Amino acid sequence: MSISSFLTKKYLKSLFFPSHYRGEALPNKLVKLLSNPPGSWDLPELPELGSPLSKSGLIAESRREFTEKFMAKGCFFGVNGASGLLQSAVIALANPGEAILMPRNVHISVIKTCAMQNIIPIFFDLEFSSETGHYKPVTTNWLKNVFRKITIDKKKIVGVILVSPSYHGYTGNLDPLIDLCHQKNLPVLVDEAHGSYFLFCENLDLPKSALLSNADLVVHSLHKSLNGLTQTAALWYKGDLVNENNLIKSINLLQTTSPSSLLLSSCEESIKDWLNKKSCSKYQKRILEAKRIYKKLIEKNVPLIETQDPLKIILNTSKAGIDGFTADSFFYSNGLIAELPEMTTLTFCLGFGKHKDFANLFEKLWNKLLLNKRQFKNLKVFKSPFELVQEPEIEIGIAWRSKTRSIPFSQSLNEISGDIICPYPPGIPLLVPGERIDIDRFNWINNQSLCNKDLLNFNIRVI
């Protein structure tokens, strides 16, 4: 089968990213564009269009309009996902040898940039829920304790990254966290890849968007949390702590010389669509529908985990002694394709499509899975083995470039990693170059591998 024929494959329910739900929630204008002769819209950077960084042309006009609308200082469209724009933001924040404070659930794209540029990741640990196996959001006290542990000047820390919401949709109150960083003169980059739509839903009792707080840099994944095509993203900046020129330079550094006009148009249309009252209200109804689905399933005793993102339906499979990967195969074989299986949970993304009768279907399948279950597994996710504040033992860029040998992970105890170990999804590294695989890390990664075939008998490159 060719890729193109696979792309037309239909599932009963495509509960994964992108959130436009197999086209159902794409902006009308984009649908109209795509109904033109295939490929006719695939244009280069003609003068009327301009390029993602040019000061004139339709792209620049759009960026200016959105910048004004949200009272930002500037906005950029990205065609290499939130990953690409996060990477540019990281390079704009720190020079090689400087450090960025970041949480342990930071996205792998950040770590790759640190390795490329030898920017030192200073990790802070996060509170962990043994019930769900998930990290909890950062609280002000937690961050205060983190700051107490470090001497900023000595470490050359030049910025802070926060991930909010997390992949599962956990958020806290960002404002006091950002204030705390600003008191130390540190700019804050918020990875809001999963929360773009919060910006348009102030009336729905959802978390406040980072862009409406005083974050210096905010990255949105428009395909994950708006209705953009895959790879579309936006980067916003505010305040005076980040140098605009650095930002432009670093976007230019990583950007393709041939950005897709279709994707650029999708960036524009997904934001415009949510600024349009009629379509915004249509999506808001779907968000409210998602909240009703959650409520109904809870009433039916389906074990769901609540987060601040109503579009994520997270099944706590461990409550029934089933691991998330087994549950994933079961739902897959019944036509419900999930986004993220983990040891104790399975996460489905509703996106912005309609989901009439979803709760009944879901409940029915869950009960069928319970009937099919062969044995009860006692699943326990180990607490993460991290210190509150920790950096790799060898500088990440040096470790990344070092000569390495490939060995089975089972023989890697006490070695120093030259590799990133990172299951995807969710793209959160378990180990980064320069970190030692001490006994606690070794046991924790083995525990993470219990049900995850990607982490079974794998080889690792060590220095």
Ligand SMILES: Cc1ncc(COP(=O)(O)O)c(C=O)c1O
């Ligand atoms: C927290 C977080 N940030 C950034 C990204 C990257 O987003 P994209 O797929 O748009 O590159 C992801 C993707 O999984 C993510 O989970």
